[in-house]
Amino acid sequence: MSETYSIQVQNVSKIFTTQKKGRIEGFMALQNVSLQIRKGEFISLVGPSGCGKSTVLNHAAGLSLPSEGRILVNGQQVKALSVGIGYVTQEDNLFPWRTMIDNVTYGLELRGMNAKQRREKVAPLIEKVGLKGFEGHYPHQLSGGMRKRASIIRTLVLDPEIILMDEPFGPLDAQTRTLLQQELLDLWEGTGKTVVFVTHDLIESIALSDRVAVFTKAPGRIKSIYDIPFPRPRDVFNIHHIDGFNDLHDQIWSDIRGELAETKQEA
Numbered sequence: 001m002s003e004t005y006s007i008q009v010q011n012v013s014k015i016f017t018t019q020k021k022g023r024i025e026g027f028m029a030l031q032n033v034s035l036q037i038r039k040g041e042f043i044s045l046v047g048p049s050g051c052g053k054s055t056v057l058n059h060a061a062g063l064s065l066p067s068e069g070r071i072l073v074n075g076q077q078v079k080a081l082s083v084g085i086g087y088v089t090q091e092d093n094l095f096p097w098r099t100m101i102d103n104v105t106y107g108l109e110l111r112g113m114n115a116k117q118r119r120e121k122v123a124p125l126i127e128k129v130g131l132k133g134f135e136g137h138y139p140h141q142l143s144g145g146m147r148k149r150a151s152i153i154r155t156l157v158l159d160p161e162i163i164l165m166d167e168p169f170g171p172l173d174a175q176t177r178t179l180l181q182q183e184l185l186d187l188w189e190g191t192g193k194t195v196v197f198v199t200h201d202l203i204e205s206i207a208l209s210d211r212v213a214v215f216t217k218a219p220g221r222i223k224s225i226y227d228i229p230f231p232r233p234r235d236v237f238n239i240h241h242i243d244g245f246n247d248l249h250d251q252i253w254s255d256i257r258g259e260l261a262e263t264k265q266e267a
């Protein structure tokens with residue numbers, strides 16, 4: 001039932017071809033991955049480095065296509081760049097020559113909105129993430145956390161139904177990370193938007209998500225999917241005190257560790 005799902009990954013395999021010493025070689029990054037992502041859910045993808053998490057996001061965004069199987073977004077097979085999808089990557093990708101406000105309203109500008117309308121539309125988001133007063137700053141005049149906030153609201157202001165986030169808080173210090181995780185939840189709660197979040201941080205994945213999907217080492221397959229039963233709204237700062245948190249964390253970690261151990265033995 002496509003009305004229930006935002007993204008349907010159906011038996012997807014991906015083989016990348018590379019050239020080594022003049023020879024073409026194939027590398028299987030994903031093998032027969034199926035995953036039904038429900039409308040409005042927050043799902044995290046975790047697993048060893050190189051297991052194909054970003055490749056799944058790229059397929060959903062239409063930046064690359066599966067070698068086998070198919071991906072449906074809102075019931076439509078992805079064959080080119082997907083519409084209605086926001087993508088937040090690890091790098092903030094802000095334009096250095098534009099001020100913060102001109103960066104976060106860039107997409108609205110492309111949509112033909114005038115400067116006054118753009119400012120009005122983005123003002124509540126700027127206020128919500130504490131960037132008020134920094135509208136005229138250039139990216140190099142902002143901290144890493146501020147740049148990350150700007151890049152997230154640049155995506156949110158376009159009001160996408162689906163948001164793909166690839167290790168968005170990766171380069172940040174632990175305190176800023178936690179603050180941003182809480183801000184992200186506060187921004188997302190009640191919007192009905194679907195979020196697919198890639199992370200290496202297991203606590204982050206549990207704190208934010210409705211479900212966590214664990215991938216095997218390459219070629220990536222789905223190893224397990226966990227429901228995260230903790231009530232919302234969540235308090236990211238204290239989530240590790242909730243009953244059941246440690247057990248769930250240990251269970252998921254043991255799945256991931258199994259994959260890491262296998263990778264190490266084979267290396």
Ligand SMILES: Nc1ncnc2c1ncn2[C@@H]1O[C@H](COP(=O)(O)OP(=O)(O)OP(=O)(O)O)[C@@H](O)[C@H]1O
Pocket residue numbers: 016017018027029047048049050051052053054055056218
């Ligand atoms: N365009 C490409 N050409 C060739 N190989 C690729 C390409 N994109 C990804 N790969 C390979 O596919 C595998 C999966 O990559 P991907 O970036 O999806 O993994 P990941 O799970 O997101 O990794 P990480 O957690 O380290 O970011 C890796 O071995 C990577 O080198």
